[in-house]
Amino acid sequence: xxxxxxxxxxxxxxxxxxxxxxxxxxxxxxxxxxxxxxxxxxxxxxxxxxxxxxxxxxxxxxxxxxxxxxxxxxxxxxxxxxxxxxxxxxxxxxxxxxxxxxxxxxxxxxxxxxxxxxxxxxxxxxxxxxxxxxxxxxxxxxxxxxxxxxxxxxxxxxxxxxxxxxxxxxxxxxxxxxxxxxxxxxxxxxxxxxxxxxxxxxxxxxxxxxxxxxxxxxxxxxxxxxxxxxxxxxxxxxxxxxxxxxxxxxxxxxxxxxxxxxxxxxxxxxxxxxxxxxxxxxxxxxxxxxxxxxxxxxxxxxxxxxxxxxxxxxxxxxxxxxxxxxxxxxxxxxxxxxxxxxxxxxxxxxxxxxxxxxxxxxxxxxxxxxxxxxxxxxxxxxxxxxxxxxxxxxxxxxxxxxxxxxxxxxxxxxxxxxxxxxxxxxxxxxxxxxxxxxxxxxxxxxxxxxxxxxxxxxxxxxxxxxxxxxx
Numbered sequence: 001x002x003x004x005x006x007x008x009x010x011x012x013x014x015x016x017x018x019x020x021x022x023x024x025x026x027x028x029x030x031x032x033x034x035x036x037x038x039x040x041x042x043x044x045x046x047x048x049x050x051x052x053x054x055x056x057x058x059x060x061x062x063x064x065x066x067x068x069x070x071x072x073x074x075x076x077x078x079x080x081x082x083x084x085x086x087x088x089x090x091x092x093x094x095x096x097x098x099x100x101x102x103x104x105x106x107x108x109x110x111x112x113x114x115x116x117x118x119x120x121x122x123x124x125x126x127x128x129x130x131x132x133x134x135x136x137x138x139x140x141x142x143x144x145x146x147x148x149x150x151x152x153x154x155x156x157x158x159x160x161x162x163x164x165x166x167x168x169x170x171x172x173x174x175x176x177x178x179x180x181x182x183x184x185x186x187x188x189x190x191x192x193x194x195x196x197x198x199x200x201x202x203x204x205x206x207x208x209x210x211x212x213x214x215x216x217x218x219x220x221x222x223x224x225x226x227x228x229x230x231x232x233x234x235x236x237x238x239x240x241x242x243x244x245x246x247x248x249x250x251x252x253x254x255x256x257x258x259x260x261x262x263x264x265x266x267x268x269x270x271x272x273x274x275x276x277x278x279x280x281x282x283x284x285x286x287x288x289x290x291x292x293x294x295x296x297x298x299x300x301x302x303x304x305x306x307x308x309x310x311x312x313x314x315x316x317x318x319x320x321x322x323x324x325x326x327x328x329x330x331x332x333x334x335x336x337x338x339x340x341x342x343x344x345x346x347x348x349x350x351x352x353x354x355x356x357x358x359x360x361x362x363x364x365x366x367x368x369x370x371x372x373x374x375x376x377x378x379x380x381x382x383x384x385x386x387x388x389x390x391x392x393x394x395x396x397x398x399x400x401x402x403x404x405x406x407x408x409x410x411x412x413x414x415x416x417x418x419x420x421x422x423x424x425x426x427x428x429x430x431x432x433x434x435x436x437x438x439x440x441x442x443x444x445x446x447x448x449x450x451x452x453x454x455x456x457x458x459x460x461x462x463x464x465x466x467x468x469x470x471x
Contacts (some may be wrong), residue, residue, distance in 0.1 A: 003441060041400075041432065045059055045428065047424075050246070051249060057416070058242045064132060066133070066231060067135045067142045069145060070228060073229045073232050076122065078124065078126065079348075081262075084211075090166050092266060096108065097153055098118065099147040102144055105142050116131055116133035118131040124346065125345060135235060142249045149229065154220055159211060159213055163208050178281040178283070185200050194349070196362075201340075208384075225254075228256075232419070233412075234411050264348035269455045273457040275460070276459070276462055277462070279465075281463055282332045285354060285362075290352070291457075293338070294450060304450060306312065308380075313394065322374050323356060329358050331357075338351070339351065347348060379447045399431065
């Protein structure tokens with residue numbers, strides 16, 4: 001389940017992908033006076049770029065005889081062209097429909113028949129695929145990934161079939177789930193000015209209906225090129241042997257001209273926005289807020305993540321304590337920084353957003369007043385060392401959990417993002433140091449600029465379903 005979802009949204013997803021992400025809201029670890037310093041921790045990274053432009057990252061880990069193969073493409077939900085909305089998600093599905101040497105279903109059978117995991121996901125800035133298999137299956141998996149990178153079966157039958165699947169997925173997960181469209185479509189559309197950032201990432205039905213084999217083939221040839229991708233291998237492997245395998249199976253794929261990245265920039269917001277949305281399926285009102293955040297991979301962005309951990313993450317966060325514990329307006333406060341992905345997989349503008357479901361008899365204005373009081377109090381004073389240290393420990397806990405869990409999927413995700421977006425996967429080994437260097441002064445400066453009410457969008461959901469009777 002993606003970490004931003006409310007309990008009532010089981011089964012609905014924020015991003016259009018098939019995969020789910022873990023909850024990035026660790027509870028506060030106990031503080032100790034000697035925990036402020038960062039313990040040395042280094043992820044092994046071997047990085048190379050093939051002659052055709054394919055980036056390759058290998059990170060050996062002999063903990064278990066398992067390997068994760070991840071292939072990330074530099075095209076996502078907001079970088080798809082106008083007129084082709086929904087194509088990024090559509091091609092996530094198309095990539096499982098067979099290739100020149102693997103008929104439909106054979107890739108799944110190759111992985112699952114060997115006890116593995118296979119998955120794909122579409123995010124705003126990237127489309128990704130990964131497999132987790134026994135280590136001896138590394139080369140067959142690389143061969144299979146190379147086959148669909150270079151020789152995908154883009155046929156009328158596959159296009160028609162998957163177009164219907166994508167459209168039905170939208171109906172099931174967005175249109176027929178309470179609160180889902182509000183959070184996954186309406187909030188971004190209200191907060192962002194740039195079409196690329198705020199359009200319906202699931203795609204307009206008329207764009208999907210207008211898709212042809214020719215337009216699908218053109219999209220595939222444009223974005224699914226080796227020089228627009230990265231291959232990451234994490235697990236029980238020898239780096240030199242692994243690089244040789246990648247060169248053998250991917251090295252003959254031809255590079256193609258890369259499309260220019262669209263302008264994703266947003267103007268500085270100077271007035272608060274408000275809006276409302278009627279959800280015919282929702283039994284209770286929902287309130288959401290969204291602030292424009294600093295640019296990703298900047299010191300200000302990392303400071304904003306610490307602010308997120310202080311204000312919004314966990315039962316000891318300031319907003320949870322005020323809204324849930326003290327006032328009882330809701331049973332939860334959800335949200336975070338870049339709720340459509342994670343802290344590291346964005347290159348364009350992101351939001352710091354929060355949301356809650358509340359009772360019908362609680363005026364939204366009362367909730368907003370409490371939120372404003374918490375945030376303005378935070379902006380008016382310097383964060384104390386204990387609170388800042390607690391936030392840094394929360395971050396480290398989640399960062400370690402991401403890197404160490406799920407058979408290497410989390411580590412592969414980080415390495416892929418750093419290689420694809422910044423051409424430097426070794427950035428993974430500098431994150432803790434950068435986070436530890438964030439000062440109270442920087443926190444205060446970021447809070448003053450980005451937690452302005454004039455940098456905020458407030459969105460109100462009006463419930464259209466009858467309230468559920470209490471037992």
